[in-house]
Amino acid sequence: MEEIDFSTIEKKWQGKWEAAKIFEASDQSEKPKYYVLEMFPYPSGSGLHMGHAWNYTIGDILARYKIMNGFNVMHPMGYDALGLPAENAAIKAGTHPEDYNKKSIQNYIKQQRELGLSYDWSRILSTDDPKYYRWDQWIFLKMLEKGLAYQKTSAVNWCPECETVLANEQVQDGKCWRHEDTDVNIKHLKQWFFKITEYADELYENLDNMDWPDKTKAMQKNWIGKSHGTEIDFEINNETWTVFTTRPDTIFGVTFVVVSAQHKKLMELVTEERTKNIKEFLKNLGSISEKELADMEKLGVFTGSYAINPANGEKIPVYAGNFVVADYGSGMVMAVPAHDQRDFEFAKKYDIGIQAVVCPRGKEDFENFEYDIDYSRKDGKEYVLQGNSLISSGINGETTETYDNYAERIRKEIFNNTFHYRAWKSRGELIHSKQFNGLDSKKAKEKITEWLVKEDKGRKVINFKLRDWGISRQRYWGTPIPIIHCEDCGAVAVPENELPVKLPRDVTFGEGNPLETNADWINTTCPKCGNPARRETDTMDTFVNSSWYFLRYCDPNNSEKIFDEEKVKYWSPVDTYIGGAEHACMHLIYSRFYVKFLRDLGMIDFDEPAKKLFHQGMLNGEGGIKMSKSKGNVVLPETVSGKFGIDTARFFLSGLASPDKNIDWDDKGIIGSVKFVSKIFRYFENIKFADDNESVLSLLNQTIKNVSGYYDNFEYRKATIELRELFDLIDKNKASKETLGKFLQILNPICPHITEELWEKLGNDNFISTSDWPKADESKIVKKGQSGDLNDKVIESIKSIIEKVEGDFSKIYIYIMPFEISKIDSSKISDEIKKTVEVFAVNDKDKHDPQGKAKKAKPGKPSIYLE
């Protein structure tokens, strides 16, 4: 057989598709719209590898399937071109980021074109284009107008490697998201923020209505961190200080208060004689990274001040502590050592009193055994619960105690405040809590909150972990923040008609923010008063650019507006969005926020950016090793294309596993797909048409039906399996021209080039890629397993048994599924076999079944016992 010249075929059809503009989406169409989007890439100098190609292919298969199914499909591509990596790479290469980027993008486009992806190239966009980022600036001004963009000095995450500030979302495990070896430091800087917290509740609550992966939704919920609790006012030095708690039921057990070491007003609490200690404490904290802070022991210093517990009027000490988060709640917590493990440890360490207020009522409150195990460890013993007894084995041999006894002992200890090893975190009844004594702790949460509200000492509140989005970056290659700082007028917005504020090309890279090195750019006049003023040199976080690009695709070249509302209304939201799960708490939250903001601005009429979200798995190198240059295992699409053909690779990767799973490239494994593709080509080489037989027709229609569902649900693997089965049958039986055409059509989304080539060979003069998806004719499908008369089957079975079995018997017992019992006619069988026949349902309690044969019965296959 001749070698298949994949590369010629690929080029041929890519050229034809482009010339005919078949993938350019029209803004007006009779057809229903469908918007398929893959997360746009960050163009790196090293280009695309097969993993990226696979990611785009996942979307491409869907887009092609939708096109053939009569949708007006938009499938665009663009480049997330602004950002630090390009800047750093350019510096390293000794060129300007702008030039470096242009080159990278050109290379990406070339590679993507060679993959034959069904992109509408007329909608291409790049975020480093001032025509694009102008609208980033416009959104910033709108945020400013609505009070959602603001400036504040705060403790921020600083990556020394990036030399810039990071958003909370970009700090992962205390490290920079781009540098997994670099600890993030804390710096105090004046920064621009977007008030994403304004939308915290909607961002949280609306997740329930979304068709996104549960995992992603769970991650976002976790990140937004909604929790219901109570705000309680404590009086300190005649001023009101508020704490947030989810355990108002323990208010009578508060024995101290801890304020965050990073709290803005900390020093107001520190008395003169304690100032030295506190300063020293803060100094020690200042030099450590956030990660170390998280691992550190709970430390604190007494401030010298006392707070009044609003519940019982007790005077309790106020500490500054390293474990209290400054910008969650009020940055101050009430400590209940008896019922919170952290507070417990802190109290033990600093010898502060412990007051139990929730007491287990008995065994039923010991929800798990955790308390016990921890408790026992201290006396060198391990407890095991066996039946109703606790067995402990340790230094003094084995001892036994009943569980009830044990529970009672712990109960007494807690009641008498003589417990020493662990806080009681579980439920129980309230004790030492005045009028609330005896209440169940869960009930007490409400009752005490109600009481505090009535006394005007507290409020019911909802708190979020989500914090405002710090967007300032002290680097060059980002969207300039459209602000001018004037000595008299302060931070003044650049007027809308002066946008875009373009990035100056002429800057010097080195220490610090390169923008600071272009005085011509920095120095300007105040738009308000006309006096000399300075431009803001911070640029925006790269995630700003990607938060709304999917809207710009709908109207990518609009120079008057951010986009035409009608066009966005037609195309949006995205129907299926495909991208990595790593964006769950970054891009995918930010873009939800942007959509909500633009909606409230009246620009759009939907709430979420994408109806459906799909996370693709990663394509690793051979042996499951992550593809990387340093490991030398990078597989390039151009190599694959030359060796096996890109369609073969698409078929292979589709068939490996579900596209949401990580898969490994395998040069040997692809052989199976090479064989399959070759087989198809061989068939078409000397093609002979034949009338379809019944089995071919049946399988064809069955496959059309099934595969359609598979393409719709990213079950590409199942599609490849059934396509193989269908073609194997066609290969054996031969088929009509029509059947072969339909086979090519349903294979087309996975193998677009070769099916196009063979479609032409069949004598078609249209594109298979835009042809109408075949319809399954269900009447042609012959259902398998529709057996004949069950009685005949049974008779046959009995006869075969009789032939093989030795010995005499007179009676035949038949065991059958309950729902099949009406299908059996015992007299018919009896007449045929000439023996007595008795029929039982398998679940008949009174059946005669000495050998347990009833268990062996299956639907359509009764079991038989001879006696």
Place this chain on the structure above:
RNA sequence: GAGGGAAUGCCGGAGUGGUCAAACGGGGCAGACUCAAAAUCUGUUAGCUUAUGCUUACGGGGGUUCGAAUCCUCCUUCCCUCACCA
């Protein structure tokens, strides 16, 4: 500590109550064609058998059911995300 996901034959990977010793692919083995094959095709790939088979098998224990890879429960292991959030 909180949340999410997973465990299937030599490997990858389907399978969510019966027709499951478990699709499909890879690999292995045997055979056919061939001078020969990494090419193509056929068969086979838990063990014992050969009476509708039987036994052992879908991480482990227990349970529900006439019947469990599939449902419930507990446990073990692995992966991912967040993590001092009061």
